[in-house]
Amino acid sequence: MTELASAQERSVVAYFSMEIAVDPSMPTYSGGLGVLAGDTLRSAADLSLPLVALTLAHRKGYFRQHLDANGIQTEETQPWDIESQLTAEKPTVTIVVEGRPVTIRAWRHDVIGVTGHTIPIYFLDTNLERNDPRDRILTDHLYGGDGDYRLRQEAVLGIGGARMLEALDYRPIVYHMNEGHAALLTIALLEKQLFGSPLDSADESTVEAVRRRCVFTTHTPVPAGHDRFSADQSNRILGPERTHTFERLGCFHDGLLNMTYIALRFARYVNGVAMQHGKVSRAMFPEYRIDAITNGVHAATWTSPAIQAAFDRHMPRWRQDNISLRYAIDIPEEEIEQAHRESKLALIEAVKERTGVQLRPEIFTIGFARRAATYKRCDLLFTEPERLVKMAHEHGGLQVIYSGKAHPADEPGKAKIRRVIELAKELDNADLTIVYLENYEWQLGALLTGGVDLWLNTPKRPYEASGTSGMKAALNGVPSLSILDGWWIEGWIEGVTGWAIADHDTDEGEAASLYEHLEQVILPLYYTDQNQWKRIMRSTIALNGSYFNTQRMIEQYILNAYFPEHRRDHSAAALEPILAQ
Template identity: 75%
Template sequence: MSLSSGFVSLNPNESSRIAYFSMEIAVAPHMPTYSGGLGVLAGDTLRSAADMGLPLAAVTLAHRKGYFRQHLDKDGVQTEEPQPWKIEEKLTPEKPVVTITLEEREVALRAWRYDLIGVSGHRIPIYFLDTDLQQNDPADRTLTDQLYGGDGDYRLRQEIVLGMGGVRFLDALGYRATVYHMNEGHAALLTLALMEDQMNGAPLSSAKEANAAAVRQHCVFTTHTPVPAGHDRFSLEQANRILGRDRLAFLERNGCIHEGLLNMTYVALSFSRFVNGVAMQHGKVSRSMFPEYNISAITNGVHAATWTSAAFQNIFDRHMPRWRQDNVTLRYAIDIPEEEIESAHAAAKQLLVDAVAQRTGVALRTDVFTIGFARRAATYKRADLLFTDPERLVRCAHEHGGLQILYSGKAHPADEPGKAKIRHVIELAKKLNSDALHIVYLENYEWTLGALLTGGVDVWLNTPKRPYEASGTSGMKAALNGVPSLSILDGWWIEGWIEGVTGWAIEDHEDEAAEANSLYEHLEHVLLPLFYEQPQQWRRIMRSTIALNGSFFNTQRMLEQYVVNAYFPEQRVTEPAAEPEPALAR
């Protein structure tokens, strides 16, 4: 495999191999193995790894009951139900059965395999760990059932299964990785399994700094959130009881206890040679949160072929035949005739309008300006900022030719403030809907609906409270479809924003009312007049959004940065290719 950025060839049969660990991975629309952005990013990363021929295998949990299916009643009250799926019909069983120790008892686990196939035919195996084995205690058989379910004990047990069980399972397969990539802190305990391998049966109490350094040399960690609740923490009582006294004592000696809690982010930080945030701004925020660690930044991306609508794929195939193999080629979208851009977007918008009618019975119009806002319903994302001055929003719709606003997003079952945000939006929608203004909240936000929204709306709205947006990727998906963003300057948008070229920035203020005013002024004085009165200029913005943001904010570019900066920094072609470092001693 030869990467366009000038790296040495990496062959999957060489000893330079990557093991990618993630609690959730969005593999396919019909498999509920993800909750949102983290899982979608993981899936897109692996799809690009397959396209690029990287020597990589991934590890996650089976999640037999999925995340949850969201139902919203007429008042916006969210209820949840499991999403059970038959993994036996989707995945292939692997033979090895390995054991890990939880609360001084052995728990057996196996795995199911799914192969992601890239454009070149290269396969990336994904191993779904599963504890539903007859020899296990009934409670242990359910450990891999629910994504982000249960209490703190359940979560810690799951993270032991993922991190420590995942390493044990790869060992049983004979998969010798030289790089272990932790996608968020849920997988941090893989470092503990590597340390136990390094000690070769000797007690952890006898571990030296040289042993820790040997583990560190093989580990890469990506942190994804500046929100404190996003960093998993467990009480010392839980850790002592579930992990065991010796393991906890070792972690405590190595700086993994913070504010009296076992902090998985500190576990990953302490045993990684490369750490990164997921956008330039997030790298800065992470360095301020963890000043004692060297934290870099690699901005997220999306898998271009997955999130480009069928109509735009056809256009790209005609004008840039190798865009799937080389996403940078999307830069040449700047030469696509504007009429073709308009036609492709019209087709995607019609699909969205049809889907809304089928799901809700609401008949929207394709000639009316449509705003999309869809993401996890967390309070810091401020779904209701657009309704700060409802009368002004209504007036804006009536004076400028009409406005349609589409919302979607799930709140975590335990997130009552997030659920309240959904109720608030739906309550306002009932009051404000009129002939000129239509507001629709679409339930059960997932892969298929997300693709319809990012492909079919006219502008993508994002209103997080700075600096809590680590990156965000939905606006990147929209960009591939010629949909510009209107967003607070946070996360990836600081890098993607060119005013009036790829979208528009909502001014950042301490006062939410001032931010809402900036949002309204953009709608009233820029976006709606452009859309309704200067369609040619609007088409140019759509085209430049694809060429500038679609060509950069993709997982192919992102993975190339991981390869050269994190995975194999010693294998640049500017220096003689070194012999691959041997796998961790076992």
């Protein structure tokens, strides 16, 4: 049996995601959702899970961000050489979009785990000469174009992806929709279940046969974040028969075809991405049962080289067994501090190369790097600028490093970036330095989460579904100061893994709590009690790094979502019959 045939025979879970961060040189992701997908696949490979993944090629990437001296963002495309970086597959499939045949091909990239297990990712591509010019560009831009472009893309991912798996001789028993972008795979499965009979003949038993094979992860805690399309768009792009079927099966909401409702209707298991997000999702969709599996990050990907070396000396199997990071509590504090200093110096060098600004390693450094959406409140730290300047002067200095892109169409988000950069200029002095690094991406994110002293997170509750940047920081011994939302509700132990900004009805109230923590606790601790600060770094790794990783997350998916029939009293026993396939 060939290696490919063996992989296909074992690939019983099919994972669909609109974006997947596979490699820093491949701009196939925009941010958190794609990075999570990539980390998920890396941990699935580490665990030898029989899984195959589908996404789109995104030939022109998301966008490269440029910021001028005034903080005005401009964007340029990120074309990459797909032909030289991926392997072309022979089969093609054809779907009908807006009445036109659209041919799809696939390119393969293998993710190889620590044990050598391979997980194939297939990048779907419509850039073929036989396609209409309007359709050749459907797999060019991640989250680009208008609503019509998005619905066509989602048809390529969902319907085209399901058919491509069949053409490649995969026979998944579980289809995992990572967010609602992939929900149209359900109509392809429904059509296959009917063996050529019209969709109007689908009854509840047919739907149930599809439901038994589908699981759905929702990431969006606000209704506006769920993809919705008009009945006209659905009729025109997907066709009247599919549109009528979705309407008949309750997948329209407020007169719109709602991708989240499609996924909810056709999934036997649904989960949010943190305990709190599960609660928010159940309140949004009370007619559905929604569980929670808290996100994680791939430990070996997001741990800095210096910290990895420390782990290797004391816990040599930590890559295979992330829970062993719990034993970081036995690493000498001086080793963790020295490793962090190396990471901080690497960050400082990167800042100098990118901006010309020379930061100082002895100065307390805060990191804030997120998508520049308004609810993330990147400017909350500047609610009382004079107070920030004063605390920097009184406590020994303060450095703040910002980074983050605003979506090209998000003018309020772009305004937030301009505001931070304006304030950075106004407040700059010998005690306070603020820099904003353009083009936030994978490698910069790793430098930031590994090299700062404190990770700041200030979303407006309850809009943070999970968040993962603070988890990456925790793996590197960097504690968080954060609003109690998303994952931080579960990871927060006051003064042990970081600090919580108190809930308040106003931005000003929460900013006051932020300032109080910095003035009264964090800065005095860092500058006057380094021994205790080192203990906090170590406990952050041991308590949060050992839990908030995608290895633990994947094990929960296996037991709760993919193969609940294999549950045992101990997860290791439950995994054996699955991983032995």
